Amino acid sequence: MTGYAIRGLTVKRGDRAVLDRLDLDLSGPGVVGLIGPNGAGKTTLLKSLLGFLPPAAGEVAFAGRRIAAWNRAALACRVGYLPQGAPCAWPMTVADVVDLGRTPHRRARGAHRAADAAAVAAAMAATGVEHLSARSALDLSGGERVRVMLARALAGEPEVLLADEPVAGLDPHYQLQVMEVLRRLADAGRTVVVVLHDLTLAARFCDRVVMLNAGRLAADGPPEAVLTPGLLAEVFGVTIHVGRHADDLYVLPWGLSPPRRAAE
Amino acid sequence: MTTIVATREKAGLALPLGLGLGVAGLFALSLCLGSVPIPAAEVGRALFAAETSPTAIIVQDIRLPRAILGAAVGASLGLSGAALQGLLRNPLAEPAIVGTSSSAALGAVLALYYGFAQISPLALPLFAIGGAILATVLLFALVGRDPGVLAIILAGVALSSLGGSLISVAINLSPDPHAALEIVFWMLGSLAERSMDQVWLAAPFMAAGWLMLLRAAPGLDALTLGEETAQSLGFSLSRLRALVVVGCACAVGAGVAVSGSIGFIGLVVPHLLRPLVGHRPGRLLPASALGGAALLLAADCGVRLIPSHQEFKLGVLTALIGAPFFLMLVLDARRRPGGWR
Structure with a gap:
């Protein structure tokens, strides 16, 4: 039993259910795109998968065991997280920042210098940040910083990577670069769950798209099945043009249409 | 990559070695200084001599406790400043500036001048630690999680003036008429005329505080990348906060109890050393x-x-x-993006 099993998950903020009786399985290699309007519960879902938020009802299990029953450090060895914004408080070097990704392993098994250094080097190579190694993490451009933080998450060699809007605010070049890193990770056998607002990126890079709306599952399936004009109009309240370029789907939000929120 | 790590680790050893040698040298110098001139060679002999000669008594009973307390209180203040700065992710946090020291002093004043210290000598450090814990918890309640x-x-x-005004109240109402002057002098901070009894009284609490603070090191490193990342790396934020708050309170509280309030060590030292440890809060x-x-x-x-005619x-x-x-530092903070926020 690997991966996540989510059953009847309800998470409340005050009286409002941010996630409402959600059932979802996330396992096996692949990129899972998590989409939905602002406030749909995407970040809340990621935080629930990490055990940060206690469920009001239902449960989240990882590898067959309830998330609350996991030892934090043991879970950290298997699940990596890339939060929004990628803050850094001190001007540490990029190499030191990426090395922090090894922390869970060092705490679980003690320091293995060779293994730690190899994982850090591999993560920096995978995200193309080796040349930044000695730079201060505060002196980076937005794109560089995201790739450094991604390298930090990869250095932990997680089975599952949860990335919250990793391409927000990046130029197209960096967006594609980051998505390609995630794609390669999935091709190497990991589960990647990524929150995206760019529907074309979701169409191109994801094996599966999970669409949330008002805390509920609005759709779940391969990109062609989820990213349809009808479903997107219903959930996002926009008219959408879906087309094909070569073999790839592209999705263009075009105009506003009156939103019809999920059945209430 | 391996060579980079190896070089970093060698560089990482040079700093504590250098600092350790500095501490040892200053400790020896401290033993050699005093109103009675004693040649250095004789100080060395007197340190290990059976306690009969006047020189041995001066070195062992007067100068040794002073040097030990200097090192221990200084270590407590430097360590606490670095840990508070790591936890608040801000270089301006320091026991004296955030009010921990004055609240510890308040606790000590209450113990000294209201008779609790006469009931048990342990009351002094315990009251000071209690004051420090209270102030640090209040600090966190006031500033929130990611304070500017x-x-x-x-x-x-706010906390320093609260501690200060309550000390004034204590002076004002103290049953001992000489208390005011004594408290004011004691508040200025000094290591003169301390005995080994005071060393034994404060040392266990300071050592406990150091252990807690040093255990917080990996968590403080991870916290550099924000609370969520630290949590996702396997750290419990509430445990980390408790380690730093109680650790600082024990170290600073016990220090203040025997030395009075001594400020700014926790501000100056981490600031000077931070670039030398690659800005890593744990190694700091x-x-x-x-x-x-x-x-x-x-x-x-x-x-x-x-x-000067008076020390x-x-x-x-x-x-x-x-x-x-x-x-x-305040001016420097204003110049940075975000300013004083």
């Missing part, structure tokens, strides 16, 4: 402990060398060094 410079300084001013902790010990020993040697108070000297430093 302004929030920390405002909360610090042991370095700041050694640096704090060295700086306070040096300052305590300084007060004995400054010619210069240690806390006054550290404030003279530290306050301009604090001003500089």
Whole structure:
């Protein structure tokens, strides 16, 4: 039993259910795109998968065991997280920042210098940040910083990577670069769950798209099945043009249409 | 990559070694300074001699406790400053600035002048630690999770003045008529005329505080990347906060109980050492402990060398060094993006 099993998950903020009786399985290699309007519960879902938020009802299990029953450090060895914004408080070097990704392993098994250094080097190579190694993490451009933080998450060699809007605010070049890193990770056998607002990126890079709306599952399936004009109009309240370029789907939000929120 | 790591680790050893040698040298210098001139070679012999000659008594009973307390209180202040700064992710946090020291002093004053210290000598450090814990918990309640410079300084001013005014109340109402002058002098901070009893009283609490703070090191490193990342790396934030709050309170509280309030060590030392440890908050902790010990020993040697008809108070000297430093840091914070926020 690997991966996540989510059953009847309800998470409340005050009286409002941010996630409402959600059932979802996330396992096996692949990129899972998590989409939905602002406030749909995407970040809340990621935080629930990490055990940060206690469920009001239902449960989240990882590898067959309830998330609350996991030892934090043991879970950290298997699940990596890339939060929004990628803050850094001190001007540490990029190499030191990426090395922090090894922390869970060092705490679980003690320091293995060779293994730690190899994982850090591999993560920096995978995200193309080796040349930044000695730079201060505060002196980076937005794109560089995201790739450094991604390298930090990869250095932990997680089975599952949860990335919250990793391409927000990046130029197209960096967006594609980051998505390609995630794609390669999935091709190497990991589960990647990524929150995206760019529907074309979701169409191109994801094996599966999970669409949330008002805390509920609005759709779940391969990109062609989820990213349809009808479903997107219903959930996002926009008219959408879906087309094909070569073999790839592209999705263009075009105009506003009156939103019809999920059945209430 | 492996060579980079290896070089870094060698560089990482040079700093604690250098600081350790500095502490040892200043400790020896501290033993050699005093109103009775004793040649260095004789100080060495007197340190290990059976306690009969006047020289042995001076060195073992007067100078040794002073040097030990200088090193231990300095280490406590440096370590606490570095840990608070790591936890609040802000270089301006410091026990004296955020009000921990004055609240510890309040606890100590209550123990000393309301008779609790006569019931048990342990009351003094325990009251000081209690005051420090209370102040640090209040600080966190006031500033929230990711405080800006302004929030920390405002909360610090509020807590320091609260501690200060309550001390005034205690002086005002004290049953002992000489208490006022004594308290005021004691508040200035000094290591003069301390005995081994005071060392034994404070040392266990300080050591417990150091252990807690050093255990916080990996969590503080991870916290550099924000609370969520630290949590996702397997750290419990509530445990980390508790380690730092209780650790600082034990170390600073016990220090204040025997030395009075000595400010700015926890501000100056981490700031100077941070670039030398690659800005890693965890590695800064042991370095700041050694640096704090060295700086306070040096300052305590300084007060004995400054010619004046009455010995210069240690806390006054550290404030003279530290306050301009604090001003500089505040100005520096304003220039950075985000300013005082």
